[in-house]
Amino acid sequence: EAGVVQSPRYKIIEKKQPVAFWCNPISGHNTLYWYRQNLGQGPELLIRYENEEAVDDSQLPKDRFSAERLKGVDSTLKIQPAELGDSAVYLCASKGQMGSYEQYFGPGTRLTVT
Amino acid sequence: AQKVTQAQTEISVVEKEDVTLDCVYETRDTTYYLFWYKQPPSGELVFLIRRNSFDEQNEISGRYSWNFQKSTSSFNFTITASQVVDSAVYFCALSELRYSSASKIIFGSGTRLSIRP
Structure with missing residues (x-):
């Protein structure tokens, strides 16, 4: 069974530029x-x-961050415009059906904003 | 409010030594789950164990063992006969069960474990 897939693994951008991360959860x-x-x-x-x-999007900085999961499968997280403080690793995780409690993580996208 | 504290920022031991990673948690919920995750240099968090708040029985899995003590709000993790491959950052985490399915996980700040040959 394939794990959680994320891309890109690394991204370097200048501040004020947009960036997007993609995640495909476990089937x-x-x-x-x-x-x-x-x-x-x-x-x-x-x-x-x-x-x-x-x-639950209470922790999402909505002024610059947005996310979507249109068909309930893969998802995209976007930052526009990026700031220096956004440099971090962005991790995607997925969890199975009700009664399953473990979250399974992807390798993450390391974002560097210069 | 929920909180997970891992007071040990970094631990370094020589291979084959036993090592214990401490985890203390705070929650007002009576029903919750505790987790340990391992994050090797590759970056992917690997699930190690889940323990629910009603089960205080200690668990052993190979060289790994976990000691859950509700009275002290602790969920400590011991690696016996450590190996270089155990080098990683280890996270303790807490999840509420308010909606009959664990939703939000609160992570501690992690303990970086280095095993020297």
Whole structure:
């Protein structure tokens, strides 16, 4: 079974530029999460999807961040415009059906904003 | 509010030594899950274990063991006879079960474990 796939693995952009990250969860996993992990810290939730519905986006900075999961499968996280403080690893995770509690993570996208 | 504290920022031991990673949590919920994840240099978080708040039985899996003590709000992780491949950052995490399915996971800041040959 393939794991969570993310691309790109690395991205370097200048501040004020837009950037997008893509995630394909494990097949059949209805719940998808985007996390941000700053250097030396644990992941922090940005947004959670149940199928195509965003059910928890309270931590998403909505002025510059957006996300979508149009068909309830893969998802895109966008930042526009990027700021220096957005440099971090962006992790995607997925979880199976109700009653399943473990989240499975992708390798992440390391974003550097210069 | 929920919080996970991993007071040990970095630990370095010589191969074959035993090492314990500490985790202390705070929650007002009576029902919750605790997790340990491993993050090797490749960056992908690897799930190690899940423990629910009603099950205080310790668990052993090969060289790994976990000690859950509700009275002290701790969920410590011990690696016996450590190996170089155990070198990674380890995260303890807590999840509420308010909606009958774990939703939000709160991670600690991680402990960087280095095993020297």
